[in-house]
Amino acid sequence: MKNPAEKPTGYALLSQYRGELMGLAMLWVMLFHAYEFDFASPYLNAFKWLGFSGVDMFFLLSGLGLYGSIVRRDEPFRSYFRRRCARVLPAYWLVVGLYSLWLRLQGRISITTALWSLSTLHYWFHIPGAFNWYVPALLLFYALAPLWVKVLRRCRYRGLVTLLTFPLAYGIYRLSIPVGLNYMSDFLDRIPTFAAGLLAGCYLAEKQPFSRRHGLAWGAVALCGIAVAVLRVRGRLYISTCYMVGACVFPFCLLLAKGLDLVRWEWVRRPLRFLGAYSLEIYLLNVIITREFETLSGWFSWDAGHGVYYLCVYAVNLVLAVWLHRMLQR
Numbered sequence: 001m002k003n004p005a006e007k008p009t010g011y012a013l014l015s016q017y018r019g020e021l022m023g024l025a026m027l028w029v030m031l032f033h034a035y036e037f038d039f040a041s042p043y044l045n046a047f048k049w050l051g052f053s054g055v056d057m058f059f060l061l062s063g064l065g066l067y068g069s070i071v072r073r074d075e076p077f078r079s080y081f082r083r084r085c086a087r088v089l090p091a092y093w094l095v096v097g098l099y100s101l102w103l104r105l106q107g108r109i110s111i112t113t114a115l116w117s118l119s120t121l122h123y124w125f126h127i128p129g130a131f132n133w134y135v136p137a138l139l140l141f142y143a144l145a146p147l148w149v150k151v152l153r154r155c156r157y158r159g160l161v162t163l164l165t166f167p168l169a170y171g172i173y174r175l176s177i178p179v180g181l182n183y184m185s186d187f188l189d190r191i192p193t194f195a196a197g198l199l200a201g202c203y204l205a206e207k208q209p210f211s212r213r214h215g216l217a218w219g220a221v222a223l224c225g226i227a228v229a230v231l232r233v234r235g236r237l238y239i240s241t242c243y244m245v246g247a248c249v250f251p252f253c254l255l256l257a258k259g260l261d262l263v264r265w266e267w268v269r270r271p272l273r274f275l276g277a278y279s280l281e282i283y284l285l286n287v288i289i290t291r292e293f294e295t296l297s298g299w300f301s302w303d304a305g306h307g308v309y310y311l312c313v314y315a316v317n318l319v320l321a322v323w324l325h326r327m328l329q330r
Contacts, residue, residue, distance in 0.1 A: 007261070010210020010254075011203045015068075017257040018061050020269055022276030024256060025061070028054035029283065030314060033290040036297070036306045053245045053252075055134065056193045058279070059141065060249050063197020066145045067152075068205050077146055084142040088135060088280065090328050093118060095284040096131050103129075126183050132287050137187040141194050148195065152202045159217055165195040166243060173240075189242035196250050222248045281321035289313050 008016040032051025039045050070080065100114035109129045116122040120139060122130030152158050169191035176182045203214070225247025231237040232244070260269060275282065289296065300309040 010214070011064075011200050011208070013257045013261060014061070014064055014200060014253060015204055017260045017269075018065060019276035020260050020272040021057060021253055021256055022061055022279050023272030023274065025054035025057035026275045026279045026282055028057075030286055030317075033286055034306075034310045035290070036293060037310055038305070050245075052242075053249065056190060056242065056245050056249045057253060059138075059190050059194045060197040060200070060253060062138070062141070063145070063194045063199075064201040064204065066142070067149055067198050067201025070146055070149045071153075071205050080146060081143060085139070088138065089120075091281050091284060091324060092120070092135050094324065094328070095281075095288070099131070099288050123187075124184070132284075133186045134283065134287075137190065140187065141190075145198065148198055149202075152198060158199055158202060162192075162195045162199045163221065165192040166246070170239070170243065185240065186242075189240050190246070192243065193246040193249055196246070200250060218251050218254075222251045275318075278318075278321045278325050281324045282317060285317050285321055285324075286314075289317055 014021070028051040030051075031048050032054065034048070037048075039048065073080065096117050097114075100109065100117055103109045104111060104114055113122075113127060113129045116125070116127040117131040120136045123133045123136035151161065155161050169188050172191075173182065173185055173188045176184060176188070203210075208214075225244040228237060228239060228247075229241070229244040232239060232241070260272075263269075296313055297303075297306065297309055300306070300312070303309050
């Protein structure tokens with residue numbers, strides 16, 4: 001057994017349990033996508049509704065891992081971006097390609113729409129009937145990451161620069177409204193979250209301890225996010241919930257990582273690591289299940305609460321995701 005003094009803390013703790021945290025994020029997103037399921041409890045339904053925060057966790061953890069990878073490899077942008085695309089696009093093309101073919105055979109989309117989806121450009125041009133926003137946004141974050149890493153490495157006030165991404169992202173969103181580009185809000189709202197992940201990755205790469213000053217800074221940002229959320233609930237301020245989540249996502253992930261470190265049950269950690277490893281494929285297939293609820297739920301017409309339906313289709317979702325991942329790896 002390792003000496004307790006050698007146990008990871010702070011930023012290293014996030015890195016240590018990154019796979020498990022991605023698994024938790026995936027479960028939360030899947031719960032969020034179970035739109036038709038009702039817990040009959042306002043508190044549980046509120047937790048389910050907040051499941052979109054799992055995407056924020058993904059972007060934070062992606063930024064955390066990307067910073068170290070970019071600094072260690074120090075390779076040309078072309079090589080770097082090709083590697084990132086090679087991880088994401090084969091699964092995306094296969095899933096979206098087969099799904100688009102099925103939709104086309106049903107006459108639900110045109111060939112042009114299918115090609116837009118496969119190109120990942122559909123989100124930026126707001127093409128109706130196309131697939132999803134997450135992968136196009138992720139690829140753009142990948143493209144921007146090397147530049148942001150250079151900024152962090154050369155800047156003395158990294159925390160302040162990262163904090164400024166909140167008003168920057170919101171300002172861009174406000175400017176996008178008059179020109180009709182506010183459909184990009186899912187991406188714009190996550191800029192601060194991704195920037196926070198890169199900052200955490202920077203601190204981790206430089207082996208900076210999670211000092212009291214760091215704790216107070218992250219905590220103060222989270223408190224601001226909570227205060228904004230309270231004002232929003234009371235109708236005194238309207239701003240996307242993603243900004244409040246973005247302010248709290250790092251402390252939230254750190255608390256989860258600490259909990260995973262305290263819980264020594266491998267039977268809990270292993271399934272979460274498993275889900276984290278296959279999270280991209282799980283997500284891509286889960287989006288299809290969400291979109292095709294009306295079609296698939298017809299097989300479960302007797303299941304009024306849709307509980308059995310979601311258990312069954314999500315089990316198939318996991319099996320297909322594992323098969324797809326392993327097939328592409330070969």
